[in-house]
Amino acid sequence: MLKKDQNGKIRYSVQLTFFIIYFLFIALMTGLLNTYPTISSRDAVFSTKQSMMLSQATVMASSLSALESLSGENVTQVMELVDINSFDRVIVTDANAMTLYDTTQTSGSLGRYALFSEIVGALRGQVQFFCSYDGSSFRSRAASPVVSAGEIIGCVYLYEYDGIQAAYIMDIQARLRSISIIAALLALLAVYVFTKALTGRITDLVRAMRIVREGNYDYRISPRGRDEVTELAQEFNDMTQRLQSTEELRRRFVSDASHELRTPLASIRLLSDSIAQSENMDEGTMREFVGDIGTEAERLQRMTEKLMRLTRMDSSVQTQRERVDIKRVAEKTVHMLTPLAQARNITIFSELDEGCIVTASQDDVHQIIFNLAENALKYNSFGGNVFLRLHAAEGTVKLTVEDTGIGIPEEDLPHIFSRFYRVDKARSSDVGGSGLGLAIVKGAVEQNGGTIAAQRRETVGTRFVVSFPAAGEEAEYDEA
Ligand code: ADP
Numbered sequence: 001m002l003k004k005d006q007n008g009k010i011r012y013s014v015q016l017t018f019f020i021i022y023f024l025f026i027a028l029m030t031g032l033l034n035t036y037p038t039i040s041s042r043d044a045v046f047s048t049k050q051s052m053m054l055s056q057a058t059v060m061a062s063s064l065s066a067l068e069s070l071s072g073e074n075v076t077q078v079m080e081l082v083d084i085n086s087f088d089r090v091i092v093t094d095a096n097a098m099t100l101y102d103t104t105q106t107s108g109s110l111g112r113y114a115l116f117s118e119i120v121g122a123l124r125g126q127v128q129f130f131c132s133y134d135g136s137s138f139r140s141r142a143a144s145p146v147v148s149a150g151e152i153i154g155c156v157y158l159y160e161y162d163g164i165q166a167a168y169i170m171d172i173q174a175r176l177r178s179i180s181i182i183a184a185l186l187a188l189l190a191v192y193v194f195t196k197a198l199t200g201r202i203t204d205l206v207r208a209m210r211i212v213r214e215g216n217y218d219y220r221i222s223p224r225g226r227d228e229v230t231e232l233a234q235e236f237n238d239m240t241q242r243l244q245s246t247e248e249l250r251r252r253f254v255s256d257a258s259h260e261l262r263t264p265l266a267s268i269r270l271l272s273d274s275i276a277q278s279e280n281m282d283e284g285t286m287r288e289f290v291g292d293i294g295t296e297a298e299r300l301q302r303m304t305e306k307l308m309r310l311t312r313m314d315s316s317v318q319t320q321r322e323r324v325d326i327k328r329v330a331e332k333t334v335h336m337l338t339p340l341a342q343a344r345n346i347t348i349f350s351e352l353d354e355g356c357i358v359t360a361s362q363d364d365v366h367q368i369i370f371n372l373a374e375n376a377l378k379y380n381s382f383g384g385n386v387f388l389r390l391h392a393a394e395g396t397v398k399l400t401v402e403d404t405g406i407g408i409p410e411e412d413l414p415h416i417f418s419r420f421y422r423v424d425k426a427r428s429s430d431v432g433g434s435g436l437g438l439a440i441v442k443g444a445v446e447q448n449g450g451t452i453a454a455q456r457r458e459t460v461g462t463r464f465v466v467s468f469p470a471a472g473e474e475a476e477y478d479e480a
Pocket of ligand 1: 424438
Protein backbone atom coordinates (compact mmCIF):
# COMPACT_ATOMS: atom_id res chain seq x y z
CA MET A 1 0.00 0.00 0.00
CA LEU A 2 3.05 2.28 0.38
CA LYS A 3 4.02 3.58 -3.04
CA LYS A 4 6.82 5.83 -4.23
CA ASP A 5 6.14 9.05 -6.10
CA GLN A 6 8.05 10.47 -9.08
CA ASN A 7 10.71 11.93 -6.77
CA GLY A 8 11.26 8.57 -5.11
CA LYS A 9 9.65 9.68 -1.83
CA ILE A 10 7.30 7.31 -0.07
CA ARG A 11 3.68 8.23 -0.69
CA TYR A 12 1.19 7.45 2.02
CA SER A 13 -2.11 6.08 0.86
CA VAL A 14 -5.08 8.03 2.23
CA GLN A 15 -6.92 4.76 2.64
CA LEU A 16 -4.14 3.16 4.71
CA THR A 17 -3.78 6.27 6.88
CA PHE A 18 -7.52 6.39 7.54
CA PHE A 19 -7.54 2.68 8.22
CA ILE A 20 -4.68 2.82 10.75
CA ILE A 21 -6.14 5.84 12.59
CA TYR A 22 -9.59 4.24 12.80
CA PHE A 23 -8.12 0.89 13.80
CA LEU A 24 -6.18 2.43 16.71
CA PHE A 25 -9.21 4.46 17.75
CA ILE A 26 -11.53 1.45 17.63
CA ALA A 27 -8.98 -0.71 19.52
CA LEU A 28 -8.79 1.96 22.23
CA MET A 29 -12.58 2.24 22.49
CA THR A 30 -13.00 -1.55 22.57
CA GLY A 31 -10.35 -1.84 25.29
CA LEU A 32 -12.07 0.82 27.40
CA LEU A 33 -15.49 -0.71 26.85
CA ASN A 34 -14.22 -4.11 27.96
CA THR A 35 -12.33 -3.06 31.07
CA TYR A 36 -14.09 -0.08 32.59
CA PRO A 37 -17.54 -1.67 33.27
CA THR A 38 -15.86 -4.83 34.72
CA ILE A 39 -13.64 -2.81 37.06
CA SER A 40 -16.50 -0.64 38.28
CA SER A 41 -18.86 -3.64 38.85
CA ARG A 42 -16.07 -5.44 40.72
CA ASP A 43 -15.49 -2.35 42.92
CA ALA A 44 -19.22 -2.14 43.60
CA VAL A 45 -19.27 -5.80 44.71
CA PHE A 46 -16.21 -5.16 46.92
CA SER A 47 -17.83 -2.28 48.76
CA THR A 48 -21.18 -4.10 49.21
CA LYS A 49 -19.39 -7.09 50.62
CA GLN A 50 -17.27 -4.92 52.88
CA SER A 51 -20.21 -3.17 54.51
CA MET A 52 -22.28 -6.39 54.77
CA MET A 53 -19.50 -8.58 56.25
CA LEU A 54 -18.13 -5.95 58.63
CA SER A 55 -21.55 -5.23 60.05
CA GLN A 56 -22.18 -8.98 60.47
CA ALA A 57 -18.79 -9.49 62.15
CA THR A 58 -19.45 -6.52 64.45
CA VAL A 59 -22.90 -7.87 65.38
CA MET A 60 -21.43 -11.27 66.22
CA ALA A 61 -18.56 -9.70 68.19
CA SER A 62 -20.95 -7.61 70.26
CA SER A 63 -23.12 -10.71 70.98
CA LEU A 64 -19.99 -12.41 72.30
CA SER A 65 -18.81 -9.38 74.28
CA ALA A 66 -21.55 -10.05 76.83
CA LEU A 67 -19.43 -13.00 77.98
CA GLU A 68 -16.66 -12.24 80.44
CA SER A 69 -14.32 -14.73 78.93
CA LEU A 70 -14.63 -16.94 75.89
CA SER A 71 -14.66 -20.74 75.97
CA GLY A 72 -15.61 -23.43 73.45
CA GLU A 73 -19.00 -24.02 75.10
CA ASN A 74 -20.24 -20.50 75.76
CA VAL A 75 -19.15 -19.39 72.29
CA THR A 76 -20.99 -22.32 70.66
CA GLN A 77 -24.10 -21.44 72.67
CA VAL A 78 -24.06 -17.85 71.54
CA MET A 79 -23.24 -18.73 67.92
CA GLU A 80 -26.23 -21.09 67.70
CA LEU A 81 -28.43 -18.06 68.21
CA VAL A 82 -26.78 -16.10 65.40
CA ASP A 83 -27.54 -16.47 61.65
CA ILE A 84 -24.30 -17.65 60.16
CA ASN A 85 -25.64 -19.51 57.13
CA SER A 86 -24.63 -16.94 54.57
CA PHE A 87 -20.93 -17.51 55.27
CA ASP A 88 -18.76 -20.38 54.20
CA ARG A 89 -16.70 -20.31 57.33
CA VAL A 90 -17.02 -18.62 60.70
CA ILE A 91 -14.22 -18.80 63.28
CA VAL A 92 -14.13 -17.44 66.82
CA THR A 93 -10.80 -17.30 68.64
CA ASP A 94 -9.74 -16.22 72.08
CA ALA A 95 -7.34 -13.32 72.73
CA ASN A 96 -4.40 -15.57 71.75
CA ALA A 97 -5.88 -16.52 68.38
CA MET A 98 -6.69 -20.03 69.53
CA THR A 99 -9.71 -21.44 67.70
CA LEU A 100 -12.73 -21.89 70.01
CA TYR A 101 -15.36 -22.26 67.33
CA ASP A 102 -15.13 -23.16 63.61
CA THR A 103 -18.02 -23.96 61.26
CA THR A 104 -15.64 -26.08 59.17
CA GLN A 105 -15.57 -28.91 61.67
CA THR A 106 -13.63 -31.21 59.38
CA SER A 107 -10.55 -29.00 59.41
CA GLY A 108 -9.64 -30.10 62.92
CA SER A 109 -8.72 -26.58 63.81
CA LEU A 110 -10.32 -26.42 67.26
CA GLY A 111 -7.72 -25.79 69.93
CA ARG A 112 -5.22 -24.66 67.34
CA TYR A 113 -4.00 -21.17 66.60
CA ALA A 114 -5.64 -19.51 63.62
CA LEU A 115 -2.98 -17.06 62.53
CA PHE A 116 -4.74 -15.50 59.61
CA SER A 117 -3.59 -11.95 59.04
CA GLU A 118 -7.19 -10.65 59.50
CA ILE A 119 -7.37 -12.40 62.92
CA VAL A 120 -3.98 -11.04 63.99
CA GLY A 121 -5.09 -7.54 62.94
CA ALA A 122 -8.44 -7.82 64.73
CA LEU A 123 -6.73 -8.98 67.95
CA ARG A 124 -4.75 -5.75 67.77
CA GLY A 125 -8.06 -3.88 68.01
CA GLN A 126 -8.94 -3.08 64.39
CA VAL A 127 -11.74 -4.44 62.21
CA GLN A 128 -10.32 -6.16 59.13
CA PHE A 129 -11.64 -6.74 55.66
CA PHE A 130 -10.04 -8.21 52.55
CA CYS A 131 -11.63 -9.24 49.30
CA SER A 132 -10.07 -10.72 46.16
CA TYR A 133 -11.44 -11.40 42.70
CA ASP A 134 -9.72 -13.95 40.48
CA GLY A 135 -12.02 -13.74 37.47
CA SER A 136 -14.26 -16.64 38.54
CA SER A 137 -15.05 -15.90 42.21
CA PHE A 138 -14.99 -13.32 45.01
CA ARG A 139 -13.26 -14.43 48.19
CA SER A 140 -13.98 -12.15 51.14
CA ARG A 141 -12.61 -12.19 54.69
CA ALA A 142 -13.66 -10.00 57.62
CA ALA A 143 -12.59 -9.99 61.26
CA SER A 144 -13.75 -8.01 64.26
CA PRO A 145 -12.34 -7.96 67.83
CA VAL A 146 -14.59 -9.07 70.72
CA VAL A 147 -14.22 -6.42 73.40
CA SER A 148 -15.44 -6.92 76.95
CA ALA A 149 -14.92 -4.33 79.68
CA GLY A 150 -12.40 -2.50 77.54
CA GLU A 151 -10.31 -5.63 76.88
CA ILE A 152 -9.94 -7.68 73.73
CA ILE A 153 -11.03 -11.14 74.72
CA GLY A 154 -11.21 -12.68 71.26
CA CYS A 155 -12.09 -12.26 67.62
CA VAL A 156 -14.78 -13.22 65.06
CA TYR A 157 -13.57 -14.19 61.60
CA LEU A 158 -15.90 -14.55 58.57
CA TYR A 159 -15.07 -16.04 55.19
CA GLU A 160 -17.26 -16.02 52.09
CA TYR A 161 -16.79 -17.58 48.65
CA ASP A 162 -19.06 -15.99 46.00
CA GLY A 163 -19.14 -17.53 42.52
CA ILE A 164 -22.58 -16.13 41.54
CA GLN A 165 -21.72 -12.44 41.38
CA ALA A 166 -18.46 -13.33 39.63
CA ALA A 167 -20.39 -15.36 37.04
CA TYR A 168 -22.70 -12.40 36.55
CA ILE A 169 -19.74 -10.08 35.89
CA MET A 170 -18.17 -12.63 33.58
CA ASP A 171 -21.41 -12.84 31.65
CA ILE A 172 -21.52 -9.03 31.22
CA GLN A 173 -17.88 -9.14 30.16
CA ALA A 174 -18.54 -11.83 27.53
CA ARG A 175 -21.52 -9.91 26.13
CA LEU A 176 -19.54 -6.66 25.98
CA ARG A 177 -16.72 -8.49 24.20
CA SER A 178 -19.05 -9.91 21.54
CA ILE A 179 -20.82 -6.56 21.05
CA SER A 180 -17.57 -4.65 20.77
CA ILE A 181 -16.03 -7.16 18.34
CA ILE A 182 -19.10 -6.92 16.08
CA ALA A 183 -19.16 -3.09 16.38
CA ALA A 184 -15.41 -2.86 15.66
CA LEU A 185 -15.71 -5.12 12.61
CA LEU A 186 -18.67 -3.11 11.30
CA ALA A 187 -16.82 0.17 11.90
CA LEU A 188 -13.72 -1.12 10.12
CA LEU A 189 -15.84 -2.36 7.23
CA ALA A 190 -17.56 1.04 7.01
CA VAL A 191 -14.17 2.81 7.04
CA TYR A 192 -12.91 0.47 4.33
CA VAL A 193 -15.94 1.05 2.10
CA PHE A 194 -15.88 4.82 2.69
CA THR A 195 -12.14 5.25 2.09
CA LYS A 196 -12.24 2.93 -0.91
CA ALA A 197 -14.97 5.09 -2.48
CA LEU A 198 -13.13 8.32 -1.62
CA THR A 199 -9.74 7.20 -2.86
CA GLY A 200 -11.41 5.72 -5.94
CA ARG A 201 -12.79 9.15 -6.80
CA ILE A 202 -9.45 10.84 -6.12
CA THR A 203 -7.71 8.24 -8.31
CA ASP A 204 -10.23 8.99 -11.09
CA LEU A 205 -9.35 12.67 -10.80
CA VAL A 206 -5.62 12.01 -10.92
CA ARG A 207 -6.07 9.73 -13.93
CA ALA A 208 -8.18 12.40 -15.67
CA MET A 209 -5.46 15.00 -14.99
CA ARG A 210 -2.85 12.74 -16.55
CA ILE A 211 -5.05 12.12 -19.61
CA VAL A 212 -5.58 15.87 -20.06
CA ARG A 213 -1.89 16.53 -19.47
CA GLU A 214 -1.14 14.23 -22.41
CA GLY A 215 -3.22 16.58 -24.59
CA ASN A 216 -6.60 14.87 -24.64
CA TYR A 217 -8.72 17.94 -23.86
CA ASP A 218 -12.02 16.18 -24.68
CA TYR A 219 -11.80 14.09 -21.52
CA ARG A 220 -14.37 14.88 -18.82
CA ILE A 221 -15.10 13.34 -15.42
CA SER A 222 -18.70 12.41 -14.63
CA PRO A 223 -19.10 13.90 -11.13
CA ARG A 224 -20.77 11.66 -8.53
CA GLY A 225 -22.27 12.85 -5.25
CA ARG A 226 -22.51 16.37 -3.90
CA ASP A 227 -19.44 16.85 -1.73
CA GLU A 228 -16.10 18.64 -2.04
CA VAL A 229 -14.68 15.97 -4.34
CA THR A 230 -17.64 16.54 -6.69
CA GLU A 231 -16.88 20.25 -6.59
CA LEU A 232 -13.26 19.47 -7.41
CA ALA A 233 -14.35 17.30 -10.36
CA GLN A 234 -16.64 20.06 -11.64
CA GLU A 235 -13.85 22.64 -11.34
CA PHE A 236 -11.58 20.25 -13.19
CA ASN A 237 -14.13 19.86 -16.00
CA ASP A 238 -14.56 23.66 -16.26
CA MET A 239 -10.81 24.13 -16.33
CA THR A 240 -10.41 21.47 -19.03
CA GLN A 241 -13.22 23.11 -21.01
CA ARG A 242 -11.35 26.41 -20.89
CA LEU A 243 -8.09 24.73 -21.80
CA GLN A 244 -9.81 23.08 -24.73
CA SER A 245 -11.24 26.37 -26.04
CA THR A 246 -7.89 28.12 -25.56
CA GLU A 247 -6.14 25.28 -27.35
CA GLU A 248 -8.67 25.36 -30.18
CA LEU A 249 -8.25 29.14 -30.52
CA ARG A 250 -4.49 28.75 -30.51
CA ARG A 251 -4.56 26.04 -33.18
CA ARG A 252 -6.97 28.01 -35.35
CA PHE A 253 -4.88 31.14 -34.90
CA VAL A 254 -1.66 29.38 -35.92
CA SER A 255 -3.26 27.66 -38.91
CA ASP A 256 -5.08 30.86 -40.07
CA ALA A 257 -1.92 32.91 -39.60
CA SER A 258 0.19 30.49 -41.63
CA HIS A 259 -2.48 30.33 -44.30
CA GLU A 260 -2.64 34.13 -44.52
CA LEU A 261 1.13 34.44 -44.63
CA ARG A 262 1.38 31.80 -47.32
CA THR A 263 -0.64 33.79 -49.91
CA PRO A 264 1.65 36.84 -50.20
CA LEU A 265 4.71 34.59 -49.94
CA ALA A 266 3.43 32.45 -52.84
CA SER A 267 2.84 35.60 -54.91
CA ILE A 268 6.36 36.84 -54.18
CA ARG A 269 7.77 33.43 -55.14
CA LEU A 270 5.75 33.35 -58.36
CA LEU A 271 6.76 36.88 -59.36
CA SER A 272 10.43 36.35 -58.60
CA ASP A 273 10.42 32.99 -60.48
CA SER A 274 8.87 34.71 -63.49
CA ILE A 275 11.57 37.35 -63.47
CA ALA A 276 14.33 34.76 -63.02
CA GLN A 277 13.05 32.44 -65.73
CA SER A 278 12.18 34.91 -68.49
CA GLU A 279 15.32 35.72 -70.45
CA ASN A 280 14.27 38.83 -72.24
CA MET A 281 11.62 40.47 -70.11
CA ASP A 282 11.05 44.08 -71.06
CA GLU A 283 11.88 46.69 -68.48
CA GLY A 284 8.28 47.85 -68.03
CA THR A 285 7.01 44.37 -67.09
CA MET A 286 10.00 43.81 -64.84
CA ARG A 287 9.29 47.05 -62.96
CA GLU A 288 5.65 46.10 -62.66
CA PHE A 289 6.62 42.68 -61.21
CA VAL A 290 9.11 44.20 -58.77
CA GLY A 291 6.46 46.73 -57.72
CA ASP A 292 4.03 43.85 -57.07
CA ILE A 293 6.69 42.08 -55.01
CA GLY A 294 7.04 45.26 -52.96
CA THR A 295 3.28 45.49 -52.42
CA GLU A 296 3.12 41.86 -51.26
CA ALA A 297 6.11 42.38 -48.96
CA GLU A 298 4.36 45.44 -47.51
CA ARG A 299 1.23 43.35 -46.90
CA LEU A 300 3.34 40.72 -45.19
CA GLN A 301 4.93 43.36 -43.02
CA ARG A 302 1.54 44.82 -42.06
CA MET A 303 0.22 41.38 -41.24
CA THR A 304 3.20 40.37 -39.10
CA GLU A 305 2.96 43.68 -37.23
CA LYS A 306 -0.72 42.98 -36.51
CA LEU A 307 0.05 39.41 -35.47
CA MET A 308 2.73 40.64 -33.09
CA ARG A 309 0.32 43.18 -31.63
CA LEU A 310 -2.27 40.45 -31.05
CA THR A 311 0.31 38.16 -29.45
CA ARG A 312 1.33 41.00 -27.14
CA MET A 313 -2.32 41.50 -26.19
CA ASP A 314 -2.71 37.77 -25.49
CA SER A 315 0.28 37.74 -23.17
CA SER A 316 -1.75 40.33 -21.14
CA VAL A 317 1.23 42.61 -20.66
CA GLN A 318 -0.28 45.78 -19.24
CA THR A 319 0.38 48.77 -21.45
CA GLN A 320 1.27 52.09 -19.84
CA ARG A 321 -1.96 53.99 -19.22
CA GLU A 322 -2.13 57.77 -19.05
CA ARG A 323 -4.59 60.63 -19.54
CA VAL A 324 -5.31 60.78 -23.26
CA ASP A 325 -7.17 63.56 -25.07
CA ILE A 326 -8.98 61.56 -27.74
CA LYS A 327 -9.65 64.65 -29.88
CA ARG A 328 -5.93 65.19 -30.46
CA VAL A 329 -5.34 61.55 -31.37
CA ALA A 330 -8.34 61.58 -33.74
CA GLU A 331 -7.11 64.74 -35.48
CA LYS A 332 -3.67 63.22 -36.02
CA THR A 333 -5.20 60.01 -37.37
CA VAL A 334 -7.47 61.90 -39.80
CA HIS A 335 -4.41 63.78 -41.00
CA MET A 336 -2.56 60.49 -41.63
CA LEU A 337 -5.50 59.05 -43.57
CA THR A 338 -6.17 62.11 -45.74
CA PRO A 339 -4.14 60.80 -48.74
CA LEU A 340 -6.16 57.55 -48.74
CA ALA A 341 -9.43 59.51 -48.52
CA GLN A 342 -8.37 61.81 -51.35
CA ALA A 343 -7.42 58.85 -53.52
CA ARG A 344 -11.00 57.59 -53.24
CA ASN A 345 -12.61 60.98 -53.28
CA ILE A 346 -14.08 60.40 -49.83
CA THR A 347 -14.90 63.30 -47.50
CA ILE A 348 -14.19 62.94 -43.80
CA PHE A 349 -16.56 64.98 -41.57
CA SER A 350 -15.21 65.46 -38.03
CA GLU A 351 -17.30 66.61 -35.08
CA LEU A 352 -14.94 66.37 -32.13
CA ASP A 353 -15.83 67.84 -28.72
CA GLU A 354 -13.19 69.24 -26.43
CA GLY A 355 -12.43 67.66 -23.04
CA CYS A 356 -12.96 64.00 -24.01
CA ILE A 357 -10.28 62.61 -21.79
CA VAL A 358 -9.83 58.94 -20.91
CA THR A 359 -7.24 56.94 -19.00
CA ALA A 360 -5.74 54.66 -21.63
CA SER A 361 -2.69 53.79 -23.65
CA GLN A 362 -2.11 56.50 -26.29
CA ASP A 363 -0.91 53.89 -28.76
CA ASP A 364 -4.04 51.74 -28.24
CA VAL A 365 -6.32 54.74 -28.78
CA HIS A 366 -4.47 55.53 -31.99
CA GLN A 367 -4.82 51.91 -33.17
CA ILE A 368 -8.56 51.93 -32.44
CA ILE A 369 -9.29 55.16 -34.32
CA PHE A 370 -6.88 54.34 -37.16
CA ASN A 371 -8.27 50.85 -37.85
CA LEU A 372 -11.92 51.96 -37.68
CA ALA A 373 -11.35 55.02 -39.87
CA GLU A 374 -9.20 53.07 -42.33
CA ASN A 375 -11.95 50.42 -42.67
CA ALA A 376 -14.51 53.20 -43.14
CA LEU A 377 -12.41 54.38 -46.10
CA LYS A 378 -11.48 50.91 -47.42
CA TYR A 379 -15.03 49.56 -47.47
CA ASN A 380 -16.57 52.79 -48.79
CA SER A 381 -17.77 53.61 -52.24
CA PHE A 382 -15.94 56.10 -54.45
CA GLY A 383 -17.04 59.62 -53.49
CA GLY A 384 -18.61 58.46 -50.21
CA ASN A 385 -18.49 60.03 -46.75
CA VAL A 386 -16.98 59.19 -43.36
CA PHE A 387 -18.29 60.77 -40.12
CA LEU A 388 -16.10 60.91 -37.03
CA ARG A 389 -17.89 62.06 -33.88
CA LEU A 390 -16.63 62.45 -30.32
CA HIS A 391 -18.85 63.39 -27.34
CA ALA A 392 -18.65 63.14 -23.57
CA ALA A 393 -21.76 62.74 -21.42
CA GLU A 394 -22.54 61.28 -17.97
CA GLY A 395 -19.01 60.08 -17.32
CA THR A 396 -18.70 58.32 -20.68
CA VAL A 397 -16.68 59.31 -23.71
CA LYS A 398 -18.30 58.09 -26.93
CA LEU A 399 -16.49 57.84 -30.27
CA THR A 400 -18.56 57.07 -33.39
CA VAL A 401 -17.12 56.16 -36.78
CA GLU A 402 -19.70 55.97 -39.59
CA ASP A 403 -19.40 55.44 -43.30
CA THR A 404 -21.65 55.37 -46.31
CA GLY A 405 -19.94 52.27 -47.71
CA ILE A 406 -20.94 48.75 -48.59
CA GLY A 407 -22.16 47.91 -45.07
CA ILE A 408 -21.98 44.58 -43.22
CA PRO A 409 -24.76 41.97 -43.53
CA GLU A 410 -26.70 41.44 -40.30
CA GLU A 411 -25.58 37.78 -40.01
CA ASP A 412 -21.88 38.77 -40.19
CA LEU A 413 -22.07 41.45 -37.50
CA PRO A 414 -21.54 39.06 -34.53
CA HIS A 415 -18.36 37.65 -36.14
CA ILE A 416 -16.49 40.66 -37.46
CA PHE A 417 -14.37 41.02 -34.29
CA SER A 418 -13.07 37.45 -34.61
CA ARG A 419 -9.53 36.97 -35.80
CA PHE A 420 -9.17 36.47 -39.59
CA TYR A 421 -12.90 36.95 -40.16
CA ARG A 422 -13.66 38.73 -43.39
CA VAL A 423 -17.12 39.32 -44.79
CA ASP A 424 -16.04 39.44 -48.39
CA LYS A 425 -12.66 37.77 -48.73
CA ALA A 426 -12.05 38.94 -52.29
CA ARG A 427 -12.88 42.55 -51.51
CA SER A 428 -10.89 42.50 -48.28
CA SER A 429 -7.84 41.08 -50.06
CA ASP A 430 -8.21 43.71 -52.77
CA VAL A 431 -7.94 46.47 -50.20
CA GLY A 432 -5.07 44.73 -48.39
CA GLY A 433 -7.15 43.42 -45.48
CA SER A 434 -6.13 40.55 -43.21
CA GLY A 435 -9.18 40.17 -40.97
CA LEU A 436 -7.12 41.17 -37.93
CA GLY A 437 -7.87 44.89 -37.68
CA LEU A 438 -11.18 44.65 -35.79
CA ALA A 439 -9.84 41.90 -33.50
CA ILE A 440 -7.03 44.29 -32.52
CA VAL A 441 -9.55 47.12 -32.05
CA LYS A 442 -11.76 45.04 -29.76
CA GLY A 443 -8.75 43.79 -27.75
CA ALA A 444 -7.41 47.32 -27.34
CA VAL A 445 -10.83 48.73 -26.36
CA GLU A 446 -11.36 46.06 -23.71
CA GLN A 447 -7.82 46.32 -22.36
CA ASN A 448 -8.51 50.00 -21.70
CA GLY A 449 -11.82 49.38 -19.96
CA GLY A 450 -14.11 50.28 -22.87
CA THR A 451 -16.79 48.61 -25.01
CA ILE A 452 -17.40 48.47 -28.75
CA ALA A 453 -20.46 47.78 -30.92
CA ALA A 454 -21.04 47.60 -34.66
CA GLN A 455 -24.38 48.44 -36.30
CA ARG A 456 -25.78 48.80 -39.77
CA ARG A 457 -26.66 52.40 -40.60
CA GLU A 458 -30.30 53.13 -41.37
CA THR A 459 -29.63 54.01 -45.00
CA VAL A 460 -26.24 52.73 -46.10
CA GLY A 461 -22.94 51.85 -44.51
CA THR A 462 -21.78 50.89 -41.04
CA ARG A 463 -21.51 52.54 -37.62
CA PHE A 464 -18.97 51.62 -34.95
CA VAL A 465 -19.53 53.02 -31.45
CA VAL A 466 -16.71 52.92 -28.89
CA SER A 467 -17.37 53.95 -25.25
CA PHE A 468 -14.78 54.61 -22.56
CA PRO A 469 -15.26 55.73 -18.96
CA ALA A 470 -14.18 59.39 -18.78
CA ALA A 471 -11.02 60.05 -16.76
CA GLY A 472 -11.52 61.65 -13.31
CA GLU A 473 -11.21 65.42 -12.81
CA GLU A 474 -8.36 65.25 -10.29
CA ALA A 475 -5.41 66.04 -12.61
CA GLU A 476 -6.08 68.63 -15.29
CA TYR A 477 -4.91 67.62 -18.72
CA ASP A 478 -1.89 69.64 -19.81
CA GLU A 479 -2.85 71.53 -22.95
CA ALA A 480 0.74 72.37 -23.81
P1 ADP B 1 -9.53 43.63 -42.65
O1 ADP B 1 -8.08 43.75 -42.41
O2 ADP B 1 -9.91 42.55 -43.59
O3 ADP B 1 -10.17 44.93 -42.97
P2 ADP B 1 -10.92 43.82 -40.16
O4 ADP B 1 -10.81 42.97 -38.96
O5 ADP B 1 -10.57 45.25 -40.00
O6 ADP B 1 -10.07 43.11 -41.27
O7 ADP B 1 -12.40 43.72 -40.65
C1 ADP B 1 -13.03 42.46 -40.73
C2 ADP B 1 -14.03 42.44 -41.84
O8 ADP B 1 -15.15 43.24 -41.50
C3 ADP B 1 -13.52 43.05 -43.12
O9 ADP B 1 -12.90 42.06 -43.90
C4 ADP B 1 -14.75 43.57 -43.77
O10 ADP B 1 -15.35 42.55 -44.53
C5 ADP B 1 -15.65 43.91 -42.62
N1 ADP B 1 -15.63 45.38 -42.32
C6 ADP B 1 -14.89 46.01 -41.39
N2 ADP B 1 -15.17 47.33 -41.35
C7 ADP B 1 -16.09 47.54 -42.29
C8 ADP B 1 -16.80 48.71 -42.76
N3 ADP B 1 -16.59 49.92 -42.22
N4 ADP B 1 -17.71 48.54 -43.75
C9 ADP B 1 -17.95 47.32 -44.25
N5 ADP B 1 -17.32 46.18 -43.88
C10 ADP B 1 -16.41 46.29 -42.91
